[in-house]
Amino acid sequence: MKRRLASPSTLAGLLTLGLLGAWIASGPGCAVVEKTSDAMADATKGSSVEGIFRGTARLAESSRDYSTSEEHYIGRSVSVQILQRYKVHPDRNLQDYVNLVGKAVMAAPEVRKTFAGYRFIVIEGQELQGVSAPGGYVFISEGAVRRAKDEDELAALLAHEIAHVSLRHGIAAVKAATRQKSLALLAQGAGQVAGEVTSGDTKQLVELTSVFGDAIEDITSELLVTGYSRDLELEADLNAVKYLRSAGYSPDALKSYLAGIGQAGGQGGWGKTHPSAADRIEHIESEGAPKGSAPGRDVRKARFQKILGVK
Amino acid sequence: MVLSRSLGGAVLAGALGVAVVAYAAEVVKIVEREVAIRRDKRTYSPRLATAYETNDVTVLASEPPWLRVRFGNVEGWILESSVTSDPKAVFSGEASQGVRVTEQGAARRGFNPEVEAQYRKENPDLAAAFRTLEAIEKGWIYPDDRVIAFMEEGKITPPAEGGSR
Numbered sequence: 001m002k003r004r005l006a007s008p009s010t011l012a013g014l015l016t017l018g019l020l021g022a023w024i025a026s027g028p029g030c031a032v033v034e035k036t037s038d039a040m041a042d043a044t045k046g047s048s049v050e051g052i053f054r055g056t057a058r059l060a061e062s063s064r065d066y067s068t069s070e071e072h073y074i075g076r077s078v079s080v081q082i083l084q085r086y087k088v089h090p091d092r093n094l095q096d097y098v099n100l101v102g103k104a105v106m107a108a109p110e111v112r113k114t115f116a117g118y119r120f121i122v123i124e125g126q127e128l129q130g131v132s133a134p135g136g137y138v139f140i141s142e143g144a145v146r147r148a149k150d151e152d153e154l155a156a157l158l159a160h161e162i163a164h165v166s167l168r169h170g171i172a173a174v175k176a177a178t179r180q181k182s183l184a185l186l187a188q189g190a191g192q193v194a195g196e197v198t199s200g201d202t203k204q205l206v207e208l209t210s211v212f213g214d215a216i217e218d219i220t221s222e223l224l225v226t227g228y229s230r231d232l233e234l235e236a237d238l239n240a241v242k243y244l245r246s247a248g249y250s251p252d253a254l255k256s257y258l259a260g261i262g263q264a265g266g267q268g269g270w271g272k273t274h275p276s277a278a279d280r281i282e283h284i285e286s287e288g289a290p291k292g293s294a295p296g297r298d299v300r301k302a303r304f305q306k307i308l309g310v311k
Numbered sequence: 312m313v314l315s316r317s318l319g320g321a322v323l324a325g326a327l328g329v330a331v332v333a334y335a336a337e338v339v340k341i342v343e344r345e346v347a348i349r350r351d352k353r354t355y356s357p358r359l360a361t362a363y364e365t366n367d368v369t370v371l372a373s374e375p376p377w378l379r380v381r382f383g384n385v386e387g388w389i390l391e392s393s394v395t396s397d398p399k400a401v402f403s404g405e406a407s408q409g410v411r412v413t414e415q416g417a418a419r420r421g422f423n424p425e426v427e428a429q430y431r432k433e434n435p436d437l438a439a440a441f442r443t444l445e446a447i448e449k450g451w452i453y454p455d456d457r458v459i460a461f462m463e464e465g466k467i468t469p470p471a472e473g474g475s476r
Contacts, residue, residue, distance in 0.1 A: 067395075068342040068343060068392075069342065069364065069405075069423065070422040073422045073426065076444060077427065077437075080437050080440040083444060088447070095451065099453055100453060100458060103453050103461075104458065104462050104467055107354045107467075107469050108469070109354060109377065110376065113346075114343070115344050115403070119447060119448065119451060137444075182422075186421055205425060208420070208422070208429075209433065212426050212430055213434075245470065248467040294467075295468070296465060296467065296468075299464075303465060
């Protein structure tokens with residue numbers, strides 16, 4: 001039987017579509033996709049693949065994300081919502097120590113930097129809590145810190161939260177409806193310059209603030225009530241292990257931290273929002289994440305125990 | 312990072328299934344409030360200069376995730392995520408380093424300090440929490456030399472640095 005072959009133009013289209021899909025999946029940024037796809041559409045005008053490029057450009061435009069500075073302002077207000085619910089731990093030495101460990105993890109160049117840098121805030125409470133707001137505001141409960149056996153495990157805990165920020169998981173929680181409203185207002189304001197509010201702009205500012213409030217609500221709800229999806233949690237774990245290795249901490253510290261909270265019988269506050277420790281450990285192992293203990297772990301453990309008053 | 316790519320190279324790359332990323336001394340804008348231009352490709356490498364949001368830098372080379380850039384008369388390294396070439400990019404509009412917001416030509420209004428101020432006005436119950444956050448932002452500062460000393464004390468040596476920090 002004679003097999004019917006796809007035409008060369010169809011094959012070219014399929015090849016192009018596949019390459020574009022892989023390219024977008026690799027995360028080059030919507031603006032890059034939009035700009036280059038538009039240019040490619042112009043370059044291939046009249047050919048069978050022009051429509052594919054043109055469609056890709058429109059897809060990128062409709063899913064445009066919030067900018068680095070917008071992420072910062074969203075993150076500040078989400079953080080305020082968290083601070084409405086939890087108290088900042090009063091021990092400044094503990095806060096400084098946790099911040100320095102976080103800054104050390106950020107030596108990993110894979111960590112995406114934010115508009116105004118990362119901050120690590122220990123909140124009161126013995127439940128296991130870890131919440132990261134967009135823009136780099138990381139909240140960790142004292143209970144979660146104390147469950148670590150050494151500095152490398154604390155670094156692992158922070159690396160997981162840093163990964164959520166770096167991978168923009170919080171921003172991804174903004175619902176499609178909110179994004180569409182944001183885009184519409186941005187389009188209305190095209191050509192306007194920040195800082196110049198005239199009386200005619202007041203309505204737009206109020207509308208923009210309303211959408212801003214919606215975005216805060218979308219994210220806060222996901223962070224504090226429903227939690228991220230299992231896939232996002234596991235993605236944060238794998239990236240955390242990479243950060244640990246690049247920063248000079250022990251790559252296996254996340255697994256040992258998870259093993260510790262698993263053995264301790266339950267996960268308290270985390271139980272509602274995170275996959276089980278066993279599930280997370282299995283995923284880290286199945287993905288062949290880096291392993292091993294970094295030099296100097298005992299030195300860091302002694303420092304950890306001194307700061308936390310552990311004998 | 313949001314950088315445009317060499318179009319011809321990209322089309323060829325698409326045909327051959329290989330990645331080609333070429334930069335022809337492209338001028339891009341800083342997207343962070345402030346960014347250190349580093350001497351080496353290391354997060355805590357010595358700071359040669361400081362660039363601010365919307366400042367232009369010229370990309371000389373790319374070694375992901377690092378970019379070699381020229382800023383004024385200084386050449387050094389920054390991370391790709393610190394810049395954009397997107398002409399539709401939204402900036403904060405914050406005035407910095409004597410640059411008035413109205414002079415930041417590409418600034419379009421998105422979620423920015425004005426919107427946050429309006430949000431705070433509409434939600435007065437959040438005032439105390441905003442004050443707490445701002446006290447943390449202003450008071451909890453960890454300069455590079457303190458972080459480096461902390462890393463050295465803890466014998467933390469990123470493998471890529473080969474202990475040469």
